Amino acid sequence: MNRSDTDIPSRGTGWRSWVATLGLCLALLPLHQAHALTMAEALAISAGDNDARIVALQAKLGKNDPGMIPFLQAMAADSVKVSGQLVFIVDGDVAKDAVTGQTVALPADAEDVVNNNRMSSEIEAFLAAGKLSSPDLDARKEGIDALSAVADESKLPIIDQALSTEKDAKLKALLEVVRAKALLAAAEPARRIEGARFLSEAGSPEARALLMERLQDDAETDPSVRQVLSIALDKVNSSLAWGERAGVVFTGISLGSILLLAALGLAITYGLMGVINMAHGELMMIGAYATFFIQNLFRQYLPDAFDWYILLAVPMSFLASALVGAVLERTVFRFLYGRPLETLLASWGVSLVLMQGVRTIFGAQNVQVENPSWLSGGFDLFSNLTLPYNRLAIIAFAVLVLVGMTLLITKTRMGLFVRSVTQNRPMASCLGVNTARVDTMAFSLGAGIAGLAGCALSQIGNVGPDLGQSYIVDSFMVVVLGGVGQIAGTVYAALGLGLVNKFLEGWTGAVLAKIFVLVIVVIFIQKRPQGLFAMKGRSAEA
Amino acid sequence: MSAVMTSSTLAGGGLTIPRSALGPKGWTALMAAVITVMALVPLLNLLVPADSVFHLSDFAVALIAKIMCYAICALAMDLIWGYTGILSLGHGLFFALGGYAMGMYLMRQIGRDGSYKSDLPDFMVFLDWKEVPWSWAWSESFALQMLLVVLVPGVIAFVFGFFAFRSRIKGVYFSIITQAMTYAAMLLFFRNETGFGGNNGFTDFKRILDIPIAQPSTRMVLFIITGMTLIGFYLMARWLVNTKFGRVLQAIRDAENRVMFCGYNPLAYKLAIWTLSAVMCGIAGALYVPQVGIINPSEMSAAAGIEIAIWAAVGGRATLIGPIIGAFFVNGAKSWFTVEFPEYWLYFLGALFIAVTLFLPQGIVGGVRKLINKDKAEVKA
Numbered sequence: 024m025n026r027s028d029t030d031i032p033s034r035g036t037g038w039r040s041w042v043a044t045l046g047l048c049l050a051l052l053p054l055h056q057a058h059a060l061t062m063a064e065a066l067a068i069s070a071g072d073n074d075a076r077i078v079a080l081q082a083k084l085g086k087n088d089p090g091m092i093p094f095l096q097a098m099a100a101d102s103v104k105v106s107g108q109l110v111f112i113v114d115g116d117v118a119k120d121a122v123t124g125q126t127v128a129l130p131a132d133a134e135d136v137v138n139n140n141r142m143s144s145e146i147e148a149f150l151a152a153g154k155l156s157s158p159d160l161d162a163r164k165e166g167i168d169a170l171s172a173v174a175d176e177s178k179l180p181i182i183d184q185a186l187s188t189e190k191d192a193k194l195k196a197l198l199e200v201v202r203a204k205a206l207l208a209a210a211e212p213a214r215r216i217e218g219a220r221f222l223s224e225a226g227s228p229e230a231r232a233l234l235m236e237r238l239q240d241d242a243e244t245d246p247s248v249r250q251v252l253s254i255a256l257d258k259v260n261s262s263l264a265w266g267e268r269a270g271v272v273f274t275g276i277s278l279g280s281i282l283l284l285a286a287l288g289l290a291i292t293y294g295l296m297g298v299i300n301m302a303h304g305e306l307m308m309i310g311a312y313a314t315f316f317i318q319n320l321f322r323q324y325l326p327d328a329f330d331w332y333i334l335l336a337v338p339m340s341f342l343a344s345a346l347v348g349a350v351l352e353r354t355v356f357r358f359l360y361g362r363p364l365e366t367l368l369a370s371w372g373v374s375l376v377l378m379q380g381v382r383t384i385f386g387a388q389n390v391q392v393e394n395p396s397w398l399s400g401g402f403d404l405f406s407n408l409t410l411p412y413n414r415l416a417i418i419a420f421a422v423l424v425l426v427g428m429t430l431l432i433t434k435t436r437m438g439l440f441v442r443s444v445t446q447n448r449p450m451a452s453c454l455g456v457n458t459a460r461v462d463t464m465a466f467s468l469g470a471g472i473a474g475l476a477g478c479a480l481s482q483i484g485n486v487g488p489d490l491g492q493s494y495i496v497d498s499f500m501v502v503v504l505g506g507v508g509q510i511a512g513t514v515y516a517a518l519g520l521g522l523v524n525k526f527l528e529g530w531t532g533a534v535l536a537k538i539f540v541l542v543i544v545v546i547f548i549q550k551r552p553q554g555l556f557a558m559k560g561r562s563a564e565a
Numbered sequence: 566m567s568a569v570m571t572s573s574t575l576a577g578g579g580l581t582i583p584r585s586a587l588g589p590k591g592w593t594a595l596m597a598a599v600i601t602v603m604a605l606v607p608l609l610n611l612l613v614p615a616d617s618v619f620h621l622s623d624f625a626v627a628l629i630a631k632i633m634c635y636a637i638c639a640l641a642m643d644l645i646w647g648y649t650g651i652l653s654l655g656h657g658l659f660f661a662l663g664g665y666a667m668g669m670y671l672m673r674q675i676g677r678d679g680s681y682k683s684d685l686p687d688f689m690v691f692l693d694w695k696e697v698p699w700s701w702a703w704s705e706s707f708a709l710q711m712l713l714v715v716l717v718p719g720v721i722a723f724v725f726g727f728f729a730f731r732s733r734i735k736g737v738y739f740s741i742i743t744q745a746m747t748y749a750a751m752l753l754f755f756r757n758e759t760g761f762g763g764n765n766g767f768t769d770f771k772r773i774l775d776i777p778i779a780q781p782s783t784r785m786v787l788f789i790i791t792g793m794t795l796i797g798f799y800l801m802a803r804w805l806v807n808t809k810f811g812r813v814l815q816a817i818r819d820a821e822n823r824v825m826f827c828g829y830n831p832l833a834y835k836l837a838i839w840t841l842s843a844v845m846c847g848i849a850g851a852l853y854v855p856q857v858g859i860i861n862p863s864e865m866s867a868a869a870g871i872e873i874a875i876w877a878a879v880g881g882r883a884t885l886i887g888p889i890i891g892a893f894f895v896n897g898a899k900s901w902f903t904v905e906f907p908e909y910w911l912y913f914l915g916a917l918f919i920a921v922t923l924f925l926p927q928g929i930v931g932g933v934r935k936l937i938n939k940d941k942a943e944v945k946a
Contacts (some may be wrong), residue, residue, distance in 0.1 A: 314758035363737045365922040372918025541749035549732045
């Protein structure tokens with residue numbers, strides 16, 4: 024009697040609301056028409072020997088009887104009572120007749136209906152089967168999930184029936200896995216082998232999990248079935264391996280693109296201007312909060328255009344961070360040029376103030392930034408590899424920002440000024456460049472790019488006051504590894520670190536991979552203190 | 566080479582130090598400090614009744630003891646940053662390593678009094694380990710473990726410093742890689758598998774050298790040891806910066822290339838002071854843990870490392886006494902703010918970082934000296 028009460032509450036709210044809607048529909052129908060369930064049937068299902076109860080239950084299968092659903096729902100929630108020949112559904116203090124649904128007084132001698140594990144799983148399966156014929160895709164999906172949890176040989180008829188009617192390709196594939204699962208648990212070895220054969224064809228991660236579970240020490244005892252199972256597992260593994268390899272490369276590039284976005288701004292403020300901006304991460308955070316703010320504005324005033332809030336959020340996050348950057352440059356960093364260690368301390372102070380400021384305004388909790396619908400979901404490349412649209416969008420965005428920034432620095436007049444001031448400030452000043460102005464512009468450009476990075480990050484992770492802290496060490500690593508003042512180096516370093524990190528993660532787990540990467544970077548800097556792409560010539564020592 | 570210019574302005578302060586380690590005023594102040602630590606605090610805390618205005622509460626004693634440990638770190642930071650011009654953001658690591666070495670011994674001293682009544686520390690029982698890992702081999706012996714307090718930070722600093730200084734990594738690069746090293750170590754210590762209690766670290770200590778750790782007399786002895794260590798380190802540092810060795814360090818800070826042209830190899834000098842500084846931090850950590858009663862990986866966070874630098878900067882770099890004052894000022898402010906205005910503490914700390922770098926590049930001590938010199942100049946005029 025270890026049936027847990029949490030089975031039902033742990034289901035998604037989708038099914039509950041579905042049940043509730045159904046209940047409402049039922050209430051609107053004339054009662055005697057909807058309730059084909061008779062008191063005799065209800066009694067047979069509720070009381071007596073378990074085998075007989077299950078037979079009675081299965082007799083109702085496939086009859087499409089809407090009266091069964093609220094009744095079984097109540098059974099599963101352990102709120103059915105029996106007294107004599109009458110069955111009641113108890114809801115709090117109110118008792119209802121299980122057949123007519125009318126409120127009645129509960130007799131004092133009413134006893135709880137107790138369901139053992141077998142009975143509960145039958146009830147679950149019946150409810151799941153009911154959903155399988157629903158016109159709603161999500162409800163069918165829930166039905167399949169529920170069925171999968173209780174799948175065994177006795178459920179094969181239900182599954183086969185559902186398979187014959189299911190039209191949706193994805194759900195059909197899911198159902199077939201459930202069928203294989205039921206087959207694997209069958210008593211007859213031949214059927215188990217059939218299940219294993221099927222799974223080896225399916226080649227999905229679920230198939231692998233099922234096979235591995237079955238191959239555990241005491242699960243499968245028949246040696247011939249075991250052999251088929253392990254052959255099937257090998258086959259599944261090899262067909263999954265490509266997806267996994269591609270997955271590592273993709274997540275590596277994705278991490279690389281995030282690192283690149285985080286480091287590009289730093290490549291300007293640190294690489295070109297020599298300011299050790301420890302508040303860079305907080306500028307990213309400001310960009311992310313700007314996105315949050317724009318999102319809320321759209322939700323409030325333009326809910327129809329909500330999907331396009333990101334188009335406004337991108338420039339706004341740039342502007343917000345750039346503005347903060349310009350203020351910081353004018354008030355703090357301006358006085359610290361040429362004293363890199365002191366900019367480090369001052370900017371750390373700035374980062375504390377910014378973080379606390381955000382806590383005061385938006386609260387210390389993380390805030391929710393929702394993906395526009397066209398950025399959620401993903402593109403299925405292999406059965407076990409889905410490329411999420413938001414990650415793909417960030418990769419594309421990183422490339423755009425990179426191209427834009429490179430063009431800005433190399434092709435525009437402002438870029439020319441920035442480069443000239445970096446290379447030789449007095450000479451640039453002599454030629455009429457307003458160096459103070461250029462400094463402010465360049466710093467706010469770097470800050471603005473940090474804001475763009477924050478906007479991108481808001482689409483894939485939590486947005487909170489500590490957002491920037493986790494990126495600051497990484498982005499410095501990227502800039503230092505790539506070589507200070509080298510945008511090309513930054514790109515290679517970001518992608519390289521991203522890929523190495525993800526490859527190591529496969530072997531060692533996330534934390535050790537990160538530690539290894541840091542150690543590799545530290546050793547690398549010992550060997551080549553100027554980074555991957557060392558500046559040559561006189562400027563190298565400056 | 567603007568970095569050199571800034572540093573040499575700092576050296577102006579350093580050169581005014583008298584040739585003998587301390588002047589007559591200095592010796593008087595030193596005696597006052599020794600008396601305070603050895604007699605005044607124990608007297609006010611233990612003998613003066615609790616309701617008297619002169620009574621020093623246990624809380625105050627614990628706070629002062631904690632800040633004295635921090636002051637040792639700030640002093641170590643002054644030697645490496647103020648006098649040698651190398652900003653380390655990794656001193657939090659050495660502090661924590663010393664603390665962990667002490668913590669391991671204290672964990673074994675709990676014996677069977679833990680919640681699992683096992684010979685092993687509780688967290689190991691929790692992880693279902695049957696025996697202590699190799700890193701704990703010495704943890705039952707106080708003497709050997711105290712050796713580790715010195716050796717672990719020392720050896721790690723030596724090896725790291727050797728490779729870093731040999732490849733002539735300096736300035737900001739050095740700061741950033743020390744920060745990366747500390748960050749990597751923090752991630753490592755956060756793991757349960759590393760064998761140092763994961764993110765909970767060590768806590769709930771019961772005894773040290775078989776004496777209950779919480780009783781007032783033990784606390785007072787630890788307080789006195791900490792105070793005397795701080796004073797001892799101060800004297801050592803004061804002596805050191807006036808030796809030829811100390812002069813070379815300051816020369817390295819001001820113009821490393823010129824030092825090399827004069828025939829010195831900066832590697833040995835930098836490595837020596839770097840290792841010494843790390844060991845000082847390790848000892849500070851070892852003193853900190855029994856008094857504060859907890860050590861966990863957050864001591865290795867980037868924030869902790871930078872805060873040590875800010876204590877030195879606030880007090881005044883290259884002054885030795887400055888960083889001690891800075892540690893007391895910042896941490897005193899912290900314990901006051903976090904009680905009175907918890908919301909505003911980070912604003913204050915952040916503003917302090919900015920204000921000190923912008924307006925007080927030589928810290929409190931530098932500012933006071935400037936004022937005194939101005940007064941003297943006015944008197945002469």
